[in-house]
Amino acid sequence: MLRLEKLEIRQGDFALAADWVLPDGAVCAVMGPSGGGKSTLLAAIAGFLAPDAGRVSWDGRELTALRPAQRPISILFQDNNLFPHLSIERNLALGIDPKGRLDADRRTRIAQVLERVGLRGMEARRPAALSGGQQSRAALARVLLMDRPLVLLDEPFAALGPGLRMEMLDLARAVLAGEGRTLLMVSHDPEDAARIASDIVLVDAGRAEPPAPAAPLLADPPPALRAYLGR
Amino acid sequence: MRWPGGIAAGLVLALTLGTLGAVAWRAGFALRLGPADWAAIRFTIWQAALSALVSVVLAIPVARALARQRFPGRAALVTLLGAPFILPVIVAVIGLIGVFGRGGILNDALGLAGLGPVSVYGWHGVVLAHVFFNLPLAVRLILQGWLSIPAERFRLAASLGAPVGRLLEGPMLRAVAPGAFAVIFLICLTSFAVALTLGGGPRATTVELAIYQAVRFDFDLGRAAMLAVVQFALCAAAALGLRAAGAPEALGAGLDRVVEHHAPGGRMLDALSVTLAALFLMAPLAMILARGLPGLADLPGGLWPAAARSVAVALGATALTLAMALALALRGGALARLSMLLPLAASGLVMGTGLFVLLHPLVSPREVALLVTMLVNAVMALPFAARVIAPAVAQAEAGHGRLADSLGLHGLARLRWLILPRIRRPLGFAAGLTAALSMGDLGVIALFAGDGQATLPLLMVRLMSAYRMEQAAGVALVLLAISLALFWIFDRGGRVDAAA
Numbered sequence: 135m136l137r138l139e140k141l142e143i144r145q146g147d148f149a150l151a152a153d154w155v156l157p158d159g160a161v162c163a164v165m166g167p168s169g170g171g172k173s174t175l176l177a178a179i180a181g182f183l184a185p186d187a188g189r190v191s192w193d194g195r196e197l198t199a200l201r202p203a204q205r206p207i208s209i210l211f212q213d214n215n216l217f218p219h220l221s222i223e224r225n226l227a228l229g230i231d232p233k234g235r236l237d238a239d240r241r242t243r244i245a246q247v248l249e250r251v252g253l254r255g256m257e258a259r260r261p262a263a264l265s266g267g268q269q270s271r272a273a274l275a276r277v278l279l280m281d282r283p284l285v286l287l288d289e290p291f292a293a294l295g296p297g298l299r300m301e302m303l304d305l306a307r308a309v310l311a312g313e314g315r316t317l318l319m320v321s322h323d324p325e326d327a328a329r330i331a332s333d334i335v336l337v338d339a340g341r342a343e344p345p346a347p348a349a350p351l352l353a354d355p356p357p358a359l360r361a362y363l364g365r
Numbered sequence: 366m367r368w369p370g371g372i373a374a375g376l377v378l379a380l381t382l383g384t385l386g387a388v389a390w391r392a393g394f395a396l397r398l399g400p401a402d403w404a405a406i407r408f409t410i411w412q413a414a415l416s417a418l419v420s421v422v423l424a425i426p427v428a429r430a431l432a433r434q435r436f437p438g439r440a441a442l443v444t445l446l447g448a449p450f451i452l453p454v455i456v457a458v459i460g461l462i463g464v465f466g467r468g469g470i471l472n473d474a475l476g477l478a479g480l481g482p483v484s485v486y487g488w489h490g491v492v493l494a495h496v497f498f499n500l501p502l503a504v505r506l507i508l509q510g511w512l513s514i515p516a517e518r519f520r521l522a523a524s525l526g527a528p529v530g531r532l533l534e535g536p537m538l539r540a541v542a543p544g545a546f547a548v549i550f551l552i553c554l555t556s557f558a559v560a561l562t563l564g565g566g567p568r569a570t571t572v573e574l575a576i577y578q579a580v581r582f583d584f585d586l587g588r589a590a591m592l593a594v595v596q597f598a599l600c601a602a603a604a605l606g607l608r609a610a611g612a613p614e615a616l617g618a619g620l621d622r623v624v625e626h627h628a629p630g631g632r633m634l635d636a637l638s639v640t641l642a643a644l645f646l647m648a649p650l651a652m653i654l655a656r657g658l659p660g661l662a663d664l665p666g667g668l669w670p671a672a673a674r675s676v677a678v679a680l681g682a683t684a685l686t687l688a689m690a691l692a693l694a695l696r697g698g699a700l701a702r703l704s705m706l707l708p709l710a711a712s713g714l715v716m717g718t719g720l721f722v723l724l725h726p727l728v729s730p731r732e733v734a735l736l737v738t739m740l741v742n743a744v745m746a747l748p749f750a751a752r753v754i755a756p757a758v759a760q761a762e763a764g765h766g767r768l769a770d771s772l773g774l775h776g777l778a779r780l781r782w783l784i785l786p787r788i789r790r791p792l793g794f795a796a797g798l799t800a801a802l803s804m805g806d807l808g809v810i811a812l813f814a815g816d817g818q819a820t821l822p823l824l825m826v827r828l829m830s831a832y833r834m835e836q837a838a839g840v841a842l843v844l845l846a847i848s849l850a851l852f853w854i855f856d857r858g859g860r861v862d863a864a865a
Contacts, residue, residue, distance in 0.1 A: 182767055203773025214765050219786040232773040234782055280772075 136179070136284060136316060138342075141188035143171070143178055150174055150337070153188070154344035158283075161307060161317045162345050163327035166337035167362050172320045173212075175335075175342050176286045179318070180209045192284065203232070208282040210290035215273035216261040222248070222272050223257035229276035243279065250309060251275045267298045274306060285310050287319035303330050324363055328352055338362065366776050370696025373689035377704040380744045381711040384719020385597050391722045392590035402588075404567060405575040406595060412488060412571070413553035413603075416495035417546045423496070424503030424545070425538065427642045430635030431504070432511035442643055443508075446501040449646075451798065451852050452845070453805025454498070454558040455822045456653060459841040461485060461494055461563075462834070463652025470652070490563035491571075495556065497649060499549040500642065506548070510541035540611070547607040554603055555596075555712045558807040558822070562829060572596045573808075576714045580812055586722060593715040600710040653841055660839020665828060667819065668840060672847060675820040678739045678810075679803040679851060685743035686799045687792065690751040694758040695784070705751035708744050716741045717809035734813035738820070742803040749802070750795040754788060761787035793859015797852035804848040821847070 136156040143150045150171040156162055164172045177183040179190055181202040190197045197205050208229075216225045226244045228234050241257075248254055251271040253264075261269050270291055277285055291302045307330045311317050318335075321327050327334055333345035338358045355363060398406075431439065449457065465471050465485040472482045485493065514533050522529050557573040564570060570578075572592055579589035693701040720737050721730050730737070761784055769783045785792070807822035814823055821844040828837035 180771065182770065201773075202767075202770045207771075209771050211767060214768055217765060217768070217782065217786075220782065224782075228772050228774065228782060232775070232778045234778065 135193055136318070137189075137191045138179070139189045139191070141178065141190065142186050143174055143183060144186045145174070148174075149340045150178075150342060151340060152342035154335075154342070156316060156318065156333070156335075156345055158316055159311070159314055160333050160345065161311050161319075161331050162333040162335055163319055163321040163331035163348065164335045164337055164342075165321055165324075165327060165359070165362065170337045171340070171342070172337050173288050175337060176209065176288050176318065176320060179284075180207055180286055181205050205284075206282050207284045207286060208277045208280045209286040209288065210273050210277065212289050212292055215290060216269060216276075218261050220260070221257065222253070222259050222261065222264070225261070225272065226276050226279055229279040244275075247275045247278050248272075250278065251305065266294055267302065270294065270302050271305070274302075274309065278309060282315075284316045284318070287317065289320045289322070292322075300326070300329065306330075324352055334359075336362075366692075366780075367696050369688075369692035370694075370701055373692040374696070374700050374704040376689065377707055377744055377747065380716055380720075380740065381707045384716045384723070385593065385711075387719040387722045388590035388593040388715065392587050392594065397591070398595070401567065401570075402575065402592060402595070405570050405572045405592070406599070408488070408569060409554060409556075409571045409573075409599065412491050412495070412569075413550045413556070416492050416499060416553045417549035419492065419496050420499040420503040420549050421507075421542055421546050423500055423642070424507050425542075426634065426638040427500075427504045428507035428511055429534075430638045431508050434632065434635050434639075436636075436639070442639070443505075445643075445646060446505050448650075449498045449501050451801035451805075451848060452498075453801075453807075453822060453841075453848055454494075455562065455807050455825050456805065456841040456845045456848075457497060457649060458494060458559065458562045459656060459825070459834075459838050460649030460651075460653040461490075461497060463656045463838075464648045465490070465493060470648070486563055487566075488564065488569040491556070491559055491569055494559040494563055495549075495553045497645070499552060501646065502552075503545045503549060504642070506545040507538070507541055510537045513537075543610040544607070547603065547610040551600065551603040551607055551709065554599055557712075557714060561807070561811070562826065572599065573712055573714050576718055577812060580718060580721065586718075586725075589718050590722065593712075593718050596712050596715055597710065600712060604706065604710040653838070653845060656835070656838035657842030657845075660835045660837070661842060662839075663836055664839050664843070665824070665833070665836045667824065668821075668843065670817075671819050671821050671824045672843060674735060674818070675804055675822075675844070676847065676851070678735055678742065678820060679800045681739040682742040682746065682803040683796050683799045683855070685739070686746045686750045687754070687796055689743065689747055690754045690795065691758070691784075691792075693751060694755040695780075705748055705755065709748050711744070713741050713745050713806070713808035714812060716744065717812045720809075721812065730813050731815040731818065734810065734815065734818050737813060738806070738810045739803075741809045742806050743799075745806070745808075746799040746802045750799050753791045753795040753798070757788040757791040758784060790859040793855050793857070796859070797855035800851040800855055801848045804844065804851060 135158050138152045138154055141152045148171065152175060164175060166172055174183065178185050181197065181200060185198065192206050223236065223241070223244055224234060226247070227236050227240060230240055230243070244257065248256060251274050253268060253271050253275065256264065256268070256272070261272065264272065273290060287306065291299045294302060303326055307317070321331070327348055331348045334348045334351050335345050336343040336359050351359065355365065431443065462485055463469050465483065467482060467484065469485070475482065514537055518533055519529065522532050555573060556571055557577065560569065560571040560574040561577070564574065572595055576589050576592045576596065579585045579592060693704055717737065724730050724733060765783055765787070769779055774782055805822060807826065810820050810823050811826065819827065821840060825837045825840050825844065828840065
């Protein structure tokens with residue numbers, strides 16, 4: 135269970151506050167206007183940004199002082215989710231072990247997880263030899279190998295076309311959420327949210343609102359969300 | 366990882382400020398400058414200022430021509446402008462003597478015209494050599510300025526019918542030229558090899574040359590130490606001036622573009638500027654070949670051992686420089702930035718004198734001549750290597766640092782999987798640069814070396830002072846070939862199979 139306690143982040147004029155709990159197994163979309171702080175919220179949870187006040191904890195364990203890799207979290211960024219100079223196999227191996235060692239057992243695990251995301255036999259390729267959608271699949275495969283209970287998606291599929299993006303979101307939910315992981319994903323598209331999210335966090339006017347069930351929220355949006363959605 | 370950067374910074378500080386402290390202590394902190402010392406100081410400043418002024422003034426029409434004209438061979442010429450940086454000074458001197466010296470092609474031509482011979486030796490020879498080395502640098506810096514003016518501005522000026530020169534080019538030159546002047550002034554302040562071979566005497570002795578003479582001939586360590594302090598102060602003042610003028614980006618890429626210029630004009634003037642500049646640069650290079658090829662038939666004894674020593678020193682210096690530049694780039698912060706710049710204000714001979722003072726009671730400096738040369742070369746090349754490597758490391762971190770953080774890549778794992786693969790090309794280029802600089806270095810080795818310890822540049826100087834110019838020219842060609850080969854191999858090594 136992810137808990138944000140009186141979390142405050144300030145960067146110059148920008149400020150963001152959050153104080154809520156996200157239940158285990160939730161698939162939660164983070165929505166709100168550009169520049170509202172959606173990515174900042176994820177960066178603070180992932181540990182790339184030290185909050186000015188408050189605490190981040192997981193299952194009662196405080197994370198605030200831990201480095202990103204020490205947290206029970208894996209994250210996909212908008213871009214640069216794979217090292218372009220390494221093969222897919224090596225990229226995935228780094229998800230198992232930062233030393234990047236490969237042995238027969240690990241090769242087998244990598245082959246299995248690549249098969250799950252539809253990239254069978256692509257081990258030796260460099261990311262540049264893959265399409266955008268395939269690169270996203272490879273990044274998802276690494277998240278699977280890292281096997282962390284909380285997965286943050288900071289719009290990793292934003293550069294894909296709408297059809298492909300939906301496909302990747304479905305795949306992400308199927309392979310990640312299906313195993314009881316908690317997903318927190320930035321989203322710009324209410325359709326995306328309606329399609330896969332169980333909950334929505336609205337980020338606006340310096341606050342990240344507590345997660346609320348997605349279907350009723352989208353059916354009858356509060357004024358801030360209504361303004362953002364343009365209804 | 367921060368501690369390797371700390372060690373590198375410590376080494377740089379010890380070799381620059383530490384050696385300076387050693388010489389200051391040896392000098393007894395007393396500055397008693399005699400008339401000859403003052404003459405050396407005056408000449409050092411004067412020749413550096415004149416060399417920088419001439420280089421920058423002559424560079425402006427050449428840079429303008431390259432900025433606004435397309436012509437066959439333009440790319441080759443731009444590449445050629447980068448060559449003097451890795452051309453060993455002493456090799457270039459052979460070429461300049463071949464053009465401007467007593468038996469050079471210029472005097473042959475003047476003789477045919479019935480005019481008296483000109484001499485390349487003396488203050489004008491020193492300035493000539495400095496302009497040869499720094500005109501290309503000035504052209505590159507100013508060309509960069511021209512290419513940094515956005516094309517939209519030229520279009521706007523053209524649509525307004527406004528004078529491009531006063532509106533765009535004048536302000537650009539006022540912004541860029543002082544920085545170019547300051548860089549070249551600083552480079553010429555530390556001139557040793559040129560002053561040693563073309564200068565000398567009471568009217569053309571630089572402070573660096575005076576230090577060398579004090580140690581090597583008079584064994585007057587007190588005077589050498591005092592001059593070393595003066596030299597450091599001069600360089601530090603010039604380095605501060607450079608900061609104030611705004612240090613320009615010397616190694617920037619992308620000079621192969623042509624400004625979309627809406628009032629080209631002046632084609633004749635541009636053609637003349639480019640032709641003269643190309644001639645001025647290429648004639649000495651051609652003379653290196655012309656004089657060197659016959660010399661190859663009569664290479665002196667001791668050539669290959671000297672070549673082996675040079676290569677060994679260059680490879681050692683390259684490894685050390687890359688390690689220091691990488692460690693400092695990974696550490697970051699004010700101390701690292703200082704360490705990357707400090708060697709610019711230091712001089713090889715000051716470091717050498719300091720090490721001489723420190724080592725003299727312990728070991729004979731001759732026993733460690735090559736090791737000391739390698740250390741000094743490594744530190745002297747550091748600013749250039751760091752200038753190439755540090756931005757590449759920063760770029761690798763900016764692009765994939767968060768990914769590496771999220772995967773827990775630290776220390777050696779981060780170096781192996783993120784940094785090194787991402788900086789291969791700049792690393793190879795920096796290695797080539799360092800190896801070539803070290804191969805051509807003639808400084809501290811001249812201070813220390815005994816009979817059986819000459820490197821190729823020192824062997825050349827010895828041959829030249831024995832008036833065996835043909836043999837010296839042959840050695841020059843060998844030195845040039847090895848320098849270029851090392852540069853090519855390293856630079857190539859960084860490119861082969863470098864992934865996107």
